[in-house]
Amino acid sequence: MNQRSEYLSYGQQWIDEEDIEAVVKILRSPFITQGPKVMKFEEKVANYVGARYAVAFSSGTAALHGACFAAGIKQGDEVITTPMTFVATSNVVLYCGGKPVFADIDPKTYNIDPIQIEKNITEQTKAIIAVDYTGQPAEMDAISALAKKKNLIVIEDGAHSLGATYKGRKVGTLADMTMFSFHPVKPITTGEGGVIVTDDRDYYHKLKIFRTHGTSPATDQAPWYYEMHELGYNYRMTDLSAALGYSQLDKLDQFISRRTELANLYNDLLANFSNIKLPNQNHNANSGWHLYVIQWKGELFTRREVFDKLRAANIGVHVHYIPAYWHPYYQKLGYKKGLCPVAEELYESIITLPLFPQMSDFDLFDVVKVLKEICG
C-alpha cells in the first residue's frame, strides 16, 4: 500500500512570521501576563462575531467553566448536553457540582437533537450546553425557543465553530454565552486559550471576576483594596497568547475558506465510494469545517481495520469522539451505556480525516488514494 514519507496530522496550527513578530513584540514589552493586549484581543473577537462582550481565559475549558459559574450552575442543577463531544463540555458541569444530562444526537447532523433535549428537561434543569460538532452549528433556533419556553440558559460550545454562520448569523450571537477554544487544532490558536462572548452585562462581570480568583476592586476604598466575594480561579490569558490570537484572527476567514475548499474536494473525490458516508452539510448554515468526519459502512473491513491501514500509510486519522459518558469516570458516576443509542452507533463507524488550512491538495489526494486502495 502507498505510504506517505511524512506523517499527515488530522489538524494543526498555521503560524506565520507575522504571528511570531506579534508575540516577540510582547516579550519586549512591560506586560507579559494579562495586560492591554488581552483587552484588545477580547474587543477584536467580540467585534468579529458581533457580540457586546468577550472575556478571554487560559483555555476553552476554563472559559466553559466560567460560563457555568456565570449561569449559576450548582449542586442539584441539571445541564443538558450532547455525548458527542470532548469530555471538557460535561466536565465543567461537574466542576460546579451540577449534573450533566446527556441527550442524544440527530443522526443526520450529529448535533444534539432538540427533541431529545425536551424529553430530558426536568424541574432541576437549569441550562443547555449545545456543541457545534465539527464546526457545523447546532439547531440554535429550536434550542433557543425551547430554552425560552422553559426558562433555561443556553451555552454554546463553539470550540469548533469560530467563524461559522447559522441562518446568516455568526456563531457567538446565537446563545446566552458562547465559548471558543484557541487550542492549536482549533480554528485559530493562542497556544492554550479560550473566550466567552455574550451580550449580557451581568454574565460579563461574573466571568471577569471568576477568572481572577473571584476578586474585584472595591472602588470606594483605599487604592490597595480589593475584595473576594466568590471562589474564583486563576484562569487568565497572557498577553503573549493574546498577541498571537490577535494576529491569527486576521487570517480566520482565509483559514475557513481553505477548509471549505478542502472539504468540498473530499466531498467530490469520495462521492462514489459506496463504503463511505460523507458528512452532511446543513443548507441553513456554513460550517467552520473544523473536522471532516466520515462514516465507514464497508463490510469487508471493520472501522478499526480501516483506521489502522490509514495510520500505517502515515495518514493521521482520528476518532471524535468516544461518547462522553462511556469514560470510566462517568461510568463510576452511574451513567449507563445505551443512554444515547444514536451517538453510540455513530461512534462505532466514524473516522476523522486530516483537514487543516495549510494542508495541500496533494496531501488530500494521498488520503483519497489510500482510501481507494482499501475500498478496492
Ligand SMILES: *Cc1c(COP(=O)(O)O)cnc(C)c1O
Ligand atoms: C477543544 C474543545 C474543548 C476544550 O477547549 P480547550 O481550549 O482545549 O480547553 C471543549 N469542547 C470541545 C468540543 C472541544 O473541541
